[in-house]
Amino acid sequence: MSKYEAIRQSAYEANRQLPKLGLVLFTFGNVSAADREQGVFAIKPSGVPYNQLSPQNMVIVDFEGNTVEGNFRPSSDTKTHAVLYKHWGNIGGIAHTHSTYGTAWAQAQRAIPIYGTTHADHCTKDIPCAAPMDDLMIQGNYEHQTGFQIMACLQEKGMSYEEMEMVLVGSHAPFTWGKTAEKAVYNSAVLEEVARMAYLTEQINPEVARLKSALIQKHHERKHGKDAYYGQ
Template sequence: MSSKYKSIKEECYQANMELNALGLVVYTFGNVSAVDRENGVFAIKPSGVPYEELKPEDMVIVDFDNHIIEGKLRPSSDTKTHAYLYKNWEDIGGVAHTHAKFSCAWAQSQLDIPIFGTTHADHLTADIPCAPPMSDELIQGNYEHNTGIQILDCFKDKNISHKEVEMVLIGNHGPFTWGKNAAKAVYNSKVLEVVAEMAYLTLQINPKAPRLKDSLIKKHYDRKHGKDAYYGQ
């Protein structure tokens, strides 16, 4: 394995193993990537390889224009989406995509996930957005690249910052998350799945459940992320 890319291959491998360990993937579905900004590349899981067979050296190195720089295997089929996000959001260091049950169910419903409780507010102050299904024209075009466009358009249309909301649902498809590194992207994938399940159960118990009130949203978010945060050590 090339020493030049050893670090991001290992980071990418560990993140993909964690995605599987957390039960967020189905068989070979799902992927995580880790970026190397200095060299203008990222490492990503190879397509269709069972997680138990993966090794760090199997991770594929790709540049932001989707050229394979290093690797003997084909990269994930979602590589172009990852590349588009890295190219347009220069502050992110990792991207994850899963087929987790409740996250996908909400994506299939084409609905944003409402902020019902403090678990949601501990991580973000807004509903988790669901991008509308892609147009036929975009589906028939450069599909995975256009998924990246779909995500950016959703954030623009809803006037949301990707720095504050590090997750999105793709209508009829599933979730993408990102963060400062690959581990944070996986963390956000798990948070999204837990919040998606809680929101589903909330609406089963009370279909008219109210959104969390603004004062509680602010309190719970600020105590973890505000300038006077006091959660943790």
């Protein structure tokens, strides 16, 4: 049994969820799963259709972005994943999609406003949008710089990666993360649905106000607070 079998299986299963959830078209996206003790992560091979994936063709990469094991080139976004794993010690999975509504908000360079309790069930603030990357960063190590672009966005907004597990990269698309690859994919699906709801809300009422703070706190704390009572 390979010492990387567990994260290969986790990454494979998480990647297979993306098309099932309607979050990707063709090969537009990737998920990775990390093993903190070994200092590596498994990630989707670049350009391979989801229906052709297997646990064995997941690529093993270290937190510097170097391939450790695998017969395929890793995802073109691998260096972004590596930067986030290296600097954020409590995440175990990262997902990147070009889902329709989330990407539309990213292309519009707008944060997703918190308009309703569905949003508040998962986070208490607007889902932030990082400013588009400047020309020097684009001309440099682009995917590597995307990781720092994401981290800078949260820092500028005064958010921690543990309280806000999703972000839009301006002019690009969403990235999400979590304790596991499964949670990262869950967050991608949540982001897409909240993005869709926010878009429709603004079409119905262009003057809509953000959700009031009492409802934000109530809905978030009943799922995540010390006295949470949602679920079994």
